[in-house]
Amino acid sequence: MKKLGPWLIVIVLAAVVVAYRMKYVRPEAAPGGGVVAVGQKPDEKEIEPPREEPKQAPPKKEIEEPRPPDPGAAELFIKAAEAEKQGDARAVDLYREVVRNALGSEEATQAAAALGNIYYKQKQAARAVQYLKIALAGKLAAQQRRTLRQKLDELSAGLIFDPQNNRRASYHVVKPGDTLSVIGQKYQIPWELLQRLNRLEGTSIRVDQRLKVVQGPFDAVIEKSKFKLSVYLGNKYVKSYDVGLGKEDSTPVGSFKVISKLKKPDWYRPGKVLKYGDPENALGTRWIGFMKGYGIHGTWEPETVGSQSSEGCVRMLNKDVEELFDLLIKGKSKITIRK
Numbered sequence: 001m002k003k004l005g006p007w008l009i010v011i012v013l014a015a016v017v018v019a020y021r022m023k024y025v026r027p028e029a030a031p032g033g034g035v036v037a038v039g040q041k042p043d044e045k046e047i048e049p050p051r052e053e054p055k056q057a058p059p060k061k062e063i064e065e066p067r068p069p070d071p072g073a074a075e076l077f078i079k080a081a082e083a084e085k086q087g088d089a090r091a092v093d094l095y096r097e098v099v100r101n102a103l104g105s106e107e108a109t110q111a112a113a114a115l116g117n118i119y120y121k122q123k124q125a126a127r128a129v130q131y132l133k134i135a136l137a138g139k140l141a142a143q144q145r146r147t148l149r150q151k152l153d154e155l156s157a158g159l160i161f162d163p164q165n166n167r168r169a170s171y172h173v174v175k176p177g178d179t180l181s182v183i184g185q186k187y188q189i190p191w192e193l194l195q196r197l198n199r200l201e202g203t204s205i206r207v208d209q210r211l212k213v214v215q216g217p218f219d220a221v222i223e224k225s226k227f228k229l230s231v232y233l234g235n236k237y238v239k240s241y242d243v244g245l246g247k248e249d250s251t252p253v254g255s256f257k258v259i260s261k262l263k264k265p266d267w268y269r270p271g272k273v274l275k276y277g278d279p280e281n282a283l284g285t286r287w288i289g290f291m292k293g294y295g296i297h298g299t300w301e302p303e304t305v306g307s308q309s310s311e312g313c314v315r316m317l318n319k320d321v322e323e324l325f326d327l328l329i330k331g332k333s334k335i336t337i338r339k
Contacts, residue, residue, distance in 0.1 A: 073102035077111055084114065092118060099134060109138030113148060125155045133237065153239045160214060160238060161197060174209040184329075188216035192326040217332040220296075220324070222314060224251060224339055227306050229296075229314065231327055241324065243296075244305045244315035251312055251337065252294060258333045260289035261325060265297065282310075286321040288328060290335045297321060 080094035095118075098111035112134035119128035132152040136145065172183055180191035180203050194200070197212045205211070214233065222229045224245055231238040245251040264276040265287035274281040284298020298318035299305065305315055314337075316324065327333075 073098055073105050073107040076101075077107040080111060080114070084118075099131070103134075104138070106139065109135055109140065112138070113140070113144065116148060116151065120151050120155065125159055129155050129159070149240060152237075156237055157239050160233065161193075170213050170215065172211045172213045174205050174207050174211065176207055178205065178207075179203070180205060183211065183213070187213045188329055188332050189214060189218070190326055190329050196326060217329050217334075218327040219334040219336070220328065222251075222335070222337045224249075224253070224337065229316070229324070231324065238327075239323075241316055241320045242305050244299065244310055245308050246310050246312035247308050249308065251310075251314060252291060253337050253339060256290035256335045256337070258288055258290055258328050258330050258335065260287070260295070261328070261330050262287040262289075263325070284316075284321060285318045286325040288321070288325060288335075296324065296335070 076094060076098050080091050080098060083094055084091035092115065095111040095115050099108045099115070102108045112131045116128050116132035116135055119125075119131065122128075129152060132148050132155070135148055136152065140148070172187070174183075180194045180200075184191040184194055191203070194211060194213065195203070197214070216233065218238065219232050220229055221232065222243065227243055227245065228240055229243045230240045263286060265281075265283045266276055267274040267278075267281045267283050276283075282297075282299065282301075284300060287295050287297045289295040294313055296314040296316060298321040299315045300318075301309075302317055304310070305317055309315070328335075
């Protein structure tokens with residue numbers, strides 16, 4: 001047994017070494033990502049083929065190929081004007097090309113004005129409105145601007161309010177219990193507008209009667225720098241009016257809701273009430289309140305419209321404020337006042 005001692009030690013050590021290698025030495029990685037034991041060749045079938053890098057698309061050209069130049073806007077406008085003078089129908093296409101190719105230029109503004117006038121004469125209201133809006137967005141002489149705006153207001157209002165214009169019109173069939181006020185509340189418009197839309201003399205309506213309606217509310221935007229109030233139905237322009245504003249820029253700026261409406265309003269002054277019809281009552285025929293102490297009202301002094309002469313309110317001609325009164329609705333219509 002003593003003679004076998006060293007050999008036994010060698011055998012034990014060898015077993016320990018083998019056990020250690022089996023437990024702690026990692027197998028070699030195969031080239032394709034597989035795993036093989038130490039000293040063993042990988043199976044060729046298990047080796048994945050090398051992956052190709054994706055091909056990149058050629059870079060786009062930063063500079064586009066040059067396009068053939070269009071005729072100059074000024075030259076094209078002169079051709080269009082000459083064609084119009086000669087009664088040539090091609091003038092319309094030439095004007096439209098100027099507007100399309102040079103929008104924002106003086107030539108495009110005048111071409112749009114010409115198209116607005118042509119379509120106005122042809123009683124194509126929708127097209128006339130389209131080009132009159134483009135023209136009025138550009139630089140125009142004061143008199144030309146007034147003339148075009150009058151035509152735009154006439155046509156825009158006509159598209160909505162003319163009882164004989166049924167283009168895209170909506171109708172309400174009167175049901176039991178309906179009144180003009182009830183119907184107006186449903187469509188968020190004043191009942192006076194229903195009268196106007198349907199040429200009603202009074203307020204009487206009958207069951208099954210078909211009434212023309214529009215879906216409100218109407219809103220107003222006042223631009224102080226232009227002394228102008230514009231009416232919108234949604235994002236659709238309706239009409240503009242000249243206004244007077246408060247002395248020393250006292251008309252407030254912001255977004256408000258109509259909070260009150262009065263016909264033939266009395267004027268409440270510190271310590272006294274000036275009844276409608278009193279020579280000192282400056283409110284005119286209508287009052288549309290949008291903030292405590294502030295409102296849009298008529299005036300007996302038309303020369304003050306277009307200037308800063310009120311105590312902070314917005315002044316309008318009586319005939320204009322009466323129209324506006326029939327469009328805006330209490331609690332719904334928004335009044336936005338900008339610098």
